[in-house]
Amino acid sequence: xxxxxxxxxxxxxxxxxxxxxxxxxxxxxxxxxxxxxxxxxxxxxxxxxxxxxxxxxxxxxxxxxxxxxxxxxxxxxxxxxxxxxxxxxxxxxxxxxxxxxxxxxxxxxxxxxxxxxxxxxxxxxxxxxxxxxxxxxxxxxxxxxxxxxxxxxxxxxxxxxxxxxxxxxxxxxxxxxxxxxxxxxxxxxxxxxxxxxxxxxxxxxxxxxxxxxxxxxxxxxxxxxxxxxxxxxxxxxxxxxxxxxxxxxxxxxxxxxxxxxxxxxxxxxxxxxxxxxxxxxxxxxxxxxxxxxxxxxxxxxxxxxxxxxxxxxxxxxxxxxxxxxxxxxxxxxxxxxxxxxxxxxxxxxxxxxxxxxxxxxxxxxxxxxxxxxxxxxxxxxxxxxxxxxxxxxxxxxxxxxxxxxxxxxxxxxxxxxxxxxxxxxxxxxxxxxxxxxx
Amino acid sequence: xxxxxxxxxxxxxxxxxxxxxxxxxxxxxxxxxxxxxxxxxxxxxxxxxxxxxxxxxxxxxxxxxxxxxxxxxxxxxxxxxxxxxxxxxxxxxxxxxxxxxxxxxxxxxxxxxxxxxxxxxxxxxxxxxxxxxxxxxxxxxxxxxxxxxxxxxxxxxxxxxxxxxxxxxxxxxxxxxxxxxxxxxxxxxxxxxxxxxxxxxxxxxxxxxxxxxxxxxxxxxxxxxxxxxxxxxxxxxxxxxxxxxxxxxxxxxxxxxxxxxxxxxxxxxxxxxxxxxxxxxxxxxxxxxxxxxxxxxxxxxxxxxxxxxxxxxxxxxxxxxxxxxxxxxxxxxxxxxxxxxxxxxxxxxxxxxxxxxxxxxxxxxxxxxxxxxxxxxxxxxxxxxxxxxxxxxxxxxxxxxxxxxxxxxxxxxxxxxxxxxxxxxxxxxxxxxxxxxx
Numbered sequence: 001x002x003x004x005x006x007x008x009x010x011x012x013x014x015x016x017x018x019x020x021x022x023x024x025x026x027x028x029x030x031x032x033x034x035x036x037x038x039x040x041x042x043x044x045x046x047x048x049x050x051x052x053x054x055x056x057x058x059x060x061x062x063x064x065x066x067x068x069x070x071x072x073x074x075x076x077x078x079x080x081x082x083x084x085x086x087x088x089x090x091x092x093x094x095x096x097x098x099x100x101x102x103x104x105x106x107x108x109x110x111x112x113x114x115x116x117x118x119x120x121x122x123x124x125x126x127x128x129x130x131x132x133x134x135x136x137x138x139x140x141x142x143x144x145x146x147x148x149x150x151x152x153x154x155x156x157x158x159x160x161x162x163x164x165x166x167x168x169x170x171x172x173x174x175x176x177x178x179x180x181x182x183x184x185x186x187x188x189x190x191x192x193x194x195x196x197x198x199x200x201x202x203x204x205x206x207x208x209x210x211x212x213x214x215x216x217x218x219x220x221x222x223x224x225x226x227x228x229x230x231x232x233x234x235x236x237x238x239x240x241x242x243x244x245x246x247x248x249x250x251x252x253x254x255x256x257x258x259x260x261x262x263x264x265x266x267x268x269x270x271x272x273x274x275x276x277x278x279x280x281x282x283x284x285x286x287x288x289x290x291x292x293x294x295x296x297x298x299x300x301x302x303x304x305x306x307x308x309x310x311x312x313x314x315x316x317x318x319x320x321x322x323x324x325x326x327x328x329x330x331x332x333x334x335x336x337x338x339x340x341x342x343x344x345x346x347x348x349x350x351x352x353x354x355x356x357x358x359x360x361x362x363x364x365x366x367x368x369x370x371x372x373x374x375x376x377x378x379x380x381x382x383x384x385x386x387x388x389x390x391x392x393x394x395x396x397x398x399x400x401x402x403x404x405x406x407x408x409x410x411x412x413x414x415x416x417x418x419x420x421x422x423x424x425x426x427x428x429x430x431x432x433x434x435x436x437x438x
Numbered sequence: 439x440x441x442x443x444x445x446x447x448x449x450x451x452x453x454x455x456x457x458x459x460x461x462x463x464x465x466x467x468x469x470x471x472x473x474x475x476x477x478x479x480x481x482x483x484x485x486x487x488x489x490x491x492x493x494x495x496x497x498x499x500x501x502x503x504x505x506x507x508x509x510x511x512x513x514x515x516x517x518x519x520x521x522x523x524x525x526x527x528x529x530x531x532x533x534x535x536x537x538x539x540x541x542x543x544x545x546x547x548x549x550x551x552x553x554x555x556x557x558x559x560x561x562x563x564x565x566x567x568x569x570x571x572x573x574x575x576x577x578x579x580x581x582x583x584x585x586x587x588x589x590x591x592x593x594x595x596x597x598x599x600x601x602x603x604x605x606x607x608x609x610x611x612x613x614x615x616x617x618x619x620x621x622x623x624x625x626x627x628x629x630x631x632x633x634x635x636x637x638x639x640x641x642x643x644x645x646x647x648x649x650x651x652x653x654x655x656x657x658x659x660x661x662x663x664x665x666x667x668x669x670x671x672x673x674x675x676x677x678x679x680x681x682x683x684x685x686x687x688x689x690x691x692x693x694x695x696x697x698x699x700x701x702x703x704x705x706x707x708x709x710x711x712x713x714x715x716x717x718x719x720x721x722x723x724x725x726x727x728x729x730x731x732x733x734x735x736x737x738x739x740x741x742x743x744x745x746x747x748x749x750x751x752x753x754x755x756x757x758x759x760x761x762x763x764x765x766x767x768x769x770x771x772x773x774x775x776x777x778x779x780x781x782x783x784x785x786x787x788x789x790x791x792x793x794x795x796x797x798x799x800x801x802x803x804x805x806x807x808x809x810x811x812x813x814x815x816x817x818x819x820x821x822x823x824x825x826x827x828x829x830x831x832x833x834x835x836x837x838x839x840x841x842x843x844x845x846x847x848x849x850x851x852x853x854x855x856x857x858x859x860x861x862x863x864x865x866x867x868x869x870x871x872x873x874x875x876x
Binding site: 033034073078083086093371406 | 446828829834859861
C-alpha cells in the first residue's frame with residue numbers, strides 16, 4: 001500500500017524534459033561553536049558561517065534561488081541517515097519501514113539480494129569442542145571469502161530454500177535466504193554477543209499472548225538457520241581460521257514504491273557509501289558505479305548528464321568530520337564542496353552566474369544536522385536552497401547559513417514536503433484540482 | 439490505542455539525568471490594543487510589548503535560547519484550555535477525547551474518581567408537586583454538603599453499581615457511578631436547562647440508524663440515573679433547601695496514556711486551578727499540593743526540585759485579566775511573572791545569565807492567546823522560547839514578544855510538535871533510524 005500523500009504526488013506527476021539535481025550534503029547543519037567566534041559573532045559561529053563559501057553563497061543569493069530550513073524526518077526528531085533520506089525523497093519515515101542493516105545489505109552486487117529475501121549479518125567465529133564461542137571475531141581472520149565459497153558450495157539449500165553467504169570484511173558478512181518460500185524474519189539471533197557463551201538457537205520472536213507455533217514462517221526460518229549453523233560447523237570443522245558462524249539482525253529487504261515510477265522520473269544515485277547506495281537501490285534508482293570519492297562522483301555526474309532527468313548526489317564528508325567533533329575539519333569539507341560546486345551545476349566549470357546552470361532545478365540540503373560542537377546527529381533543522389530556472393522568486397537570503405535561512409522564502413519544511421516543491425519547480429507536477437475518482 | 443505519533447515518541451524516549459521545566463503562561467499571547475500605542479507602535483502594542491519584562495527578554499535573547507510561535511491545538515483553531523494543554527503535552531487534541539467536566543472532576547480527592555467512572559455535573563434544585571423544576575439552583579442553597587451526605591447514606595447503590603454525590607459549591611456538585619460494571623455515559627441530561635419544565639428522563643443517545651436497545655451499557659446507565667433521580671426525590675422530600683437533583687454532561691474520566699510512561703519522565707505538575715490539576719492527574723503526573731497562588735507554586739517548584747525530572751508549572755493570571763478585557767491588568771500579571779522568573783529558573787534567585795539555569799531545558803509558552811482587546815481565547819499563535827543547556831543555537835530574537843517571535847529559529851509549531859523538541863534538547867529522545875521490529 002502506498003502512503004496516501006505519496007499516492008497523490010504520484011497521480012499528479014508527469015514526465016517532462018527538465019532535469020533535477022538533488023544534492024545531499026550529509027550532516028550539513030551546524031551550531032555555533034564557542035571557540036570560533038568573530039566580532040560579529042562573539043558567541044561563536046557555525047561551520048557554514050565560518051567557512052569561506054563564495055559559490056554556495058552566490059547560489060543562495062541567486063535571483064532564481066529560494067532558501068529555507070528543513071526537518072528531514074519531522075520537527076523535533078533527530079534523523080538517522082536512512083530515515084533522513086527517506087524523508088527528503090518524500091517517503092514518510094513514520095510510515096515506511098527501512099532498517100539500516102537491510103538497507104546497507106541492499107548495496108551488495110545486484111542479483112545477490114532481492115525484495116523479500118531474508119538477510120542477517122553474520123560473523124565467522126571460533127568455538128570450542130562444547131560449542132562455546134571463544135572468539136566472536138575469529139581473530140579478525142582474513143580468508144572469509146575462501147570460507148564463504150566453500151560454504152556456498154557445500155550448503156546451497158536448506159529445506160528447499162536457497163541460502164548464501166557473502167563475506168564482506170574480515171570476519172563479517174551477510175547471510176541470505178532467498179525469498180521463494182513464505183518465510184518470516186521475525187526470529188532471534190544465534191550470536192550470544194559475548195565470548196564464553198554457547199551459540200544460541202534461532203527461535204520465533206513471540207509477543208506476549210501469542211503462541212510460538214502460530215508463527216509458521218518464522219519457525220521455518222528458524223529451522224533453516226539452526227540447520228545451517230550445524231552444517232556450517234561440519235563443513236568448517238577442519239579449518240584453522242574459523243570453525244563456525246553466528247547470525248544477528250534478521251530482516252527483509254523492504255519493498256518500497258519505486259522512486260522513478262512514483263515521480264515519473266528516470267533517477268540516478270551517485271554515492272560512495274553502502275547505506276546511501278543501498279537505499280537508492282531499494283528505491284529503484286540507477287546506482288552509478290565507479291566513484292571512490294566526491295571528485296569522482298562529480299565526474300560521474302557529468303559523464304551521465306544526458307542519461308537521467310533526476311540525480312541524487314551524496315556528499316558524505318561533512319557528517320564524518322562533524323561526528324568527530326572536528327569544527328575546522330568540517331569547515332574544510334564544506335569549502336571543498338564549494339570549490340567543486342561550479343563543476344557540479346554550471347556549464348562553465350570554474351564559475352557560474354545567471355542562466356548558466358545545467359539543471360532546471362537544483363536543491364542543496366542535508367539529511368540532518370551534525371554540529372561539530374555536539375559531535376552527533378541532532379534534531380536541528382538543516383539549511384535548504386532550491387534554484388529553479390522556471391521561477392523568479394523574491395527570496396532575500398545572502399549567505400547559505402543556518403541563521404540566514406531562518407528568514408528564507410521557503411520557511412520551515414518537513415522532509416516529505418520537499419519533493420512536490422522540486423517537481424513543481426521543474427514543471428513535473430500537475431495542478432491539483434482535488435481528488436477525483438480514478 | 440496510543441495515537442501513532444505518540445507511540446513513536448514513546449519508543450524513542452529514554453530516561454536521562456537532565457531536567458525539563460515547562461512553564462505555561464495561560465492566555466499568554468495578545469494583540470495590539472489601540473489605546474496603548476507608542477512612538478514606535480502608533481497603532482498600539484500587545485501586552486507583551488507594553489510590559490516591562492527584562493527577565494523574559496534576557497531569557498529570549500540568551501545564547502542558548504530559541505524562539506518561535508506555537509499553535510497549541512492546530513493552526514487556525516482557538517484552543518480551549520484542556521485541548522491547548524493536551525496539545526502542548528503532545529497528546530493530539532483531535533485524537534484524544536477529554537471533556538472539560540471530566541477533567542475538572544479528576545482533581546477531586548484521589549480515590550473518589552477513577553478511570554472509567556461515569557461522572558456528571560448535578561444541581562440540587564427545587565421542584566413542585568408535578569415535578570416541574572421551579573428553581574434550577576434551589577435559591578443557591580448553602581447546605582449541599584449536608585444533603586450530599588444524606589443521599590450517599592440512603593442511596594449507596596443502584597442496580598449493583600455504586601453511586602456517589604459530591605457537593606462542590608452552593609447547589610453544584612459532581613455525580614459519580616463507579617466503573618465496576620460495563621456502563622456507557624452516552625446518555626442525555628435530566629436537567630431541562632430552564633425553570634418551569636419537567637425533570638427529563640435520561641435516555642441513551644442514539645445516532646441515526648442505530649437502535650436504542652442496541653446500546654446496552656447506555657440503557658443501564660440511563661436506568662441508574664432515572665432510578666437515582668426518583669429515590670433522591672423521596673429522600674429529599676422533607677428538605678426545605680432543595681428537594682431534587684438534575685444531571686447534565688455525562689462522561690467518563692478518559693483513560694489517556696500516562697505522560698511519565700510515554701516520555702520516560704518522572705513528571706510533576708504545579709498548578710492551582712482544578713482544570714489543570716485534573717488534566718495532570720489524568721495524565722498520571724504527580725500533582726503537587728500546597729500552593730494557593732503563583733508565588734507558592736514557585737516555592738513548591740524549588741522545594742521539589744530534586745524529586746522530579748519534568749515540571750509543568752502553570753500561571754493562570756494573564757488569562758483571567760485577558761478575559762476581563764483588562765489590558766493593564768494583564769500587563770501587570772506578566773510583569774509579576776517576570777519578577778519571579780529568576781527564582782523559577784536560576785541558581786541565583788535575583789538575576790540570571792550564562793550557565794546559571796537550574797534546568798537543562800526550559801520552555802516558556804502559553805496554552806492559547808487571550809488578547810485583552812478581544813476578551814476571550816483566540817486562534818492566534820503564542821510566543822514560545824526554549825532554552826537548552828545542550829545546544830548552541832543561532833536565534834537572533836531580542837524580546838519575548840509576538841512580533842519578534844515571528845522571526846525566531848523555531849518558526850511556527852503545532853502543539854504536538856513541541857515535546858519531541860524538548861526531549862531532543864534534553865537528550866532524552868533517541869535518533870530515529872526508521873521502524874524496525876520490536
